Every structure is written in C-alpha cells, then in structure tokens.
Amino acid sequence: xxxxxFLQAFGAATALTPLIGSGLLMPQTALATDSGRAAFEAQTAxxxxxxxxxxxxxxxxxxxxxxxEIAENGAAVPIEGISTIPGTTSLSVxxxxxxxxxxxxFSFGPEVQPRFQTRxxxxxxxxxxxxxxxGGRFYTVFRDVxxxxxGCGA
Amino acid sequence: MSDPIKIRATLKGSTGEVRLLIPHPMESGLRHxxxxxxxxxxxxxxxxxxxxxxxxxxxxxxxxxSANPQFAFQLQDVKTGDRIDVAWLxxxxxxxxxxxxxxxx
Numbered sequence: 001x002x003x004x005x006f007l008q009a010f011g012a013a014t015a016l017t018p019l020i021g022s023g024l025l026m027p028q029t030a031l032a033t034d035s036g037r038a039a040f041e042a043q044t045a046x047x048x049x050x051x052x053x054x055x056x057x058x059x060x061x062x063x064x065x066x067x068x069e070i071a072e073n074g075a076a077v078p079i080e081g082i083s084t085i086p087g088t089t090s091l092s093v094x095x096x097x098x099x100x101x102x103x104x105x106f107s108f109g110p111e112v113q114p115r116f117q118t119r120x121x122x123x124x125x126x127x128x129x130x131x132x133x134x135g136g137r138f139y140t141v142f143r144d145v146x147x148x149x150x151g152c153g154a
Numbered sequence: 155m156s157d158p159i160k161i162r163a164t165l166k167g168s169t170g171e172v173r174l175l176i177p178h179p180m181e182s183g184l185r186h187x188x189x190x191x192x193x194x195x196x197x198x199x200x201x202x203x204x205x206x207x208x209x210x211x212x213x214x215x216x217x218x219x220s221a222n223p224q225f226a227f228q229l230q231d232v233k234t235g236d237r238i239d240v241a242w243l244x245x246x247x248x249x250x251x252x253x254x255x256x257x258x259x
Binding site for chain 2: 037040075076077095098099100102103104105106107108109111112113115116117118119120121122151
C-alpha cells in the first residue's frame with residue numbers, strides 16, 4: 001500500500017519533502033477528485049490550497065459553511081458544509097491556524113448531495129474555509145470561529 | 155479497532171440521511187504524554203461510503219478530524235432496502251467497516 005509507506009516514510013524522514021506534490025507518492029482512489037495526501041501535509045492554508053489546485057478559488061454565495069461563532073471546545077467543533085453549485089464534485093475544509101490546515105476532503109458521486117456534517121479540531125481562533133470543486137473550477141467561502149479552549153494540544 | 159461503527163440510515167421521502175460514528179483515537183502525533191514523550195500519530199486517512207456496492211462518497215482525512223469521527227451525509231433518490239457500506243483505513247493500515255440498509259431502524 002503506497003499510502004501507508006508514504007506516511008511512515010514521512011514520519012521518519014523529512015528528506016522526502018522534495019517528492020511531495022510531485023505526484024509520485026499520491027495514492028489512487030476510486031473517485032478522481034481526491035488530490036492525494038500531499039495537501040494534508042501543507043503547513044499553511046495557501047500552500048494547502050495550491051496543492052489542491054484551488055489557489056485561485058473565487059468566493060461564491062452558493063456555498064455555505066456553518067459553525068458556531070464561539071466554540072467552547074476546540075477538540076470538537078461541529079461544522080456543516082453545503083454546496084448548491086451545480087456539478088459540485090468535492091468539498092474541502094481548511095482551518096488557517098491549524099498546524100496542518102487541510103482537515104478533510106470529500107468527493108461526491110452524483111447520487112449524493114454535496115453536503116456533510118462533521119466535527120473538527122481547531123488549535124485556536126481561526127478562519128475556516130470551505131472549498132468546492134465544480135466543473136473543474138474552484139469556489140470558496142470563509143467563516144471566522146473563536147475558540148475558547150484549543151483542541152490540538154489538548 | 156474493536157469498537158463497532160455506529161451507523162444509521164433514515165429515509166425522508168426519497169432523500170436518505172446516513173449518520174456515522176467511528177470509534178477511533180484520531181491521534182495527531184503532535185501531543186505529548188505526561189512524561190513528555192510524543193504520542194505517535196494514529197488517525198483515519200480515508201473513508202468510503204458505498205450505495206448498493208458502488209462508491210458514492212470518498213473522504214480523505216487529516217489529523218484534525220475530531221476523535222471518534224462523526225459524519226452525516228444526504229443521498230438522493232434512495233428507497234427502502236438500499237444498502238450502505240462504510241469502510242475506513244488508518245495510517246497504521248488498520249481497517250474497519252460496517253453496513254446497513256435504508257428502512258431498518
């Protein structure tokens with residue numbers, strides 16, 4: 001399994017860093033929109049967006065991200081992402097101030113509404129981004145969330 | 155993991171909702187135990203949800219999905235008896251899966 005060997009290797013040696021993003025280490029998945037693991041290793045939101053190919057994502061009101069304005073517990077912040085952009089095939093969540101900003105990336109087949117609910121960790125108060133892919137283009141929406149007790153070191 | 159996935163599939167008209175709770179530590183590898191030792195990363199990296207055997211949702215997960223991950227998804231044009239399978243894989247190569255059908259409670 002290439003993904004496993006990648007993760008073990010990454011943990012052991014940062015010497016692999018030049019390979020990240022080269023495509024050599026990307027796992028294959030059934031739906032084509034998964035961009036591999038490299039974006040999950042990015043340490044800034046902009047770098048993660050570049051890895052996703054979404055550096056030029058434009059804001060779009062047909063995207064919704066729901067999250068509490070103030071999250072008491074950063075270890076479990078409930079969020080919901082919804083896209084009403086026709087042809088949405090993937091939704092990704094980023095937390096700008098997390099050590100690794102890309103949190104989760106969903107790929108949706110046509111039988112599924114492009115929406116999800118989950119719970120995420122937030123290290124501190126931060127901007128939350130939802131990024132959608134539709135028809136090969138990228139769209140985004142932001143929301144700022146205040147965190148009372150951070151959830152990464154907790 | 156020994157604890158089973160909790161999975162529930164409910165129908166409202168032709169729209170189905172799937173709710174999941176996967177018992178898993180989702181350890182980020184950034185935390186330390188009381189002795190100052192780094193707690194090794196242990197987290198789910200991918201999750202697949204299939205409808206009647208065909209993958210319809212693939213998720214890639216980072217370390218910042220909360221421990222014991224919960225998800226809810228909405229599916230269109232589903233009916234009683236349609237089957238949902240869920241499978242996950244973590245960074246240690248451990249796997250888990252579960253299945254249910256719409257219309258069961």
